[in-house]
Amino acid sequence: MNILVSNDDGIFALGIRTLANTLAAAGHTVTVVCPDRERSATGHGLTLHKPIRAEVVESGFHPEVQAWACSGTPSDCVKLALGALLETPPDFVLSGINHGANLGTDVLYSGTVSAAMEGVIEGIPAIALSLASFNEREFQPGANFARALVDHLGNNSLTSGVLLNVNIPAVREADIRGVKITRQGLRRYVDLFEKRVDPRGKTYYWLAGEVMEEVSDPLDTWGGDGVLESAMTGVKAGVSLLPADVHAIKENYITITPLQYNLTSPSGLTLLGQWLAKLPGLTASLEQTHPNEL
Template identity: 35%
Template sequence: MKILISNDDGIDSYGIIALARELKKYGEVFIVAPIFEQSAAGQSITMKRPLKIVEHFIDGKFFGYAVNGTPADCVKIGITTILNFVPDIVVSGINHGSNTATNIIYSGTVSAAREACMMDIPGIAFSINGRTSENIDWAAHAAANITVKALSHGFEKGKLLNVNFPNLKKDEIKGTMITKQGTSKFADTYDTVHDVIGRAYHQLKGDFVNLDDNNELIDQVAIENGYISITPIKLDSTDHEEFEKIRNWNFAEVTP
């Protein structure tokens, strides 16, 4: 099994180090990740400047390739330029911080896995609901098991799973739940600060707003209740119910 790993926290993040360590038990691992943190980069790719690829070493040992681009850049250039083969799967993470509900739209972690799907390769994104590394090790072990199990069940090219772990100790986890993407979001505001000569700058902040009524089958609710959340998502963003409705709106009349 050949596995390409990327992330959005950057190539030195403990999440990707732990994930690579566990996945190496099951196959060949190749790492292509951003040089710097790319949180909330979404599906963006670099078009106006060339990308630089550098070999990256940790404790004097070759670890992978660092790219001065986004997570989607890393997957795209990793498959088309760095590797001389198509990997069996692309795995992204482990992200420090959950990627649930509407946050997956912004997530560089999810976007790396989604980029694989756009290239007809299965992808899995892994995130943990915390900013520290204290529970990363067991999450990485579980992530490797999820990856192997998905492939053993014929996880198809172009398919995508979004996995989120609660930030709990291993013995506090209640189990695994197959979930749906929620609709919760952040109520965003900006703090205004001024530099020494009075110029204003605006820093994004926000409070999480739960809009899912504690439905246990929703991703964010599941991890808050102590379950590992596994959500199948797809590239097709069509609202199929609305599609049927607006077919009757007679848009033909808008043409001159």
């Protein structure tokens, strides 16, 4: 299969080289297009006000891998690959293997997840992969799993608009307990801005947040007035039996969490419908103000 590989850790990251080389050694046609330096936590940012440059990288990868270093963000890299560098669309977009977990609310900031999501937006099946440690550097178990997952999925495309977010525990391959399908959990951070002064006497701030708490069930944060709790009942019934990614990874399971770019909240739609039903005066007022738009 033809596979596009990107990341947010940059062209020199061990994770992307391990992933790309493993896939190439398995017989896949692999093209790497990733940032020329680390671009972690850039989310889905795009470069709009300056040119994007890309240069061929001729060392560090399997001989059959064609690699490019791009001056843009992770999302830029995938856009550029699909729009200019590749002759035909790939069968898969893989992003990673990221050095550090992308669990829970991390996915909102993650350049790794955003690069994969760019593939999904373009209608291409995509997988984001992360090693759940900033200290460990053993990426081969994750690369082996990525190879097996791609081979298993084959040409059976994923559900349209769905990205697989995969996190690999930072343990020996023999100590991985298995694979679990998970739901997105919630990670809380306490943001600490350290105030510093540069050599010219000007003040600057350095963000150094850390995880202080992991919440097992984000759905439990909803509720309070009965109406909202009722609106959430159907949602809870559908996902509450699945473990949260933040907990399953602690038990040394590989986690696979399906994500989507459509952020519309089904429970929110239900809730708003209930609110409007109880506020006929508001509806009538809107109809009088904009009769042709309702």
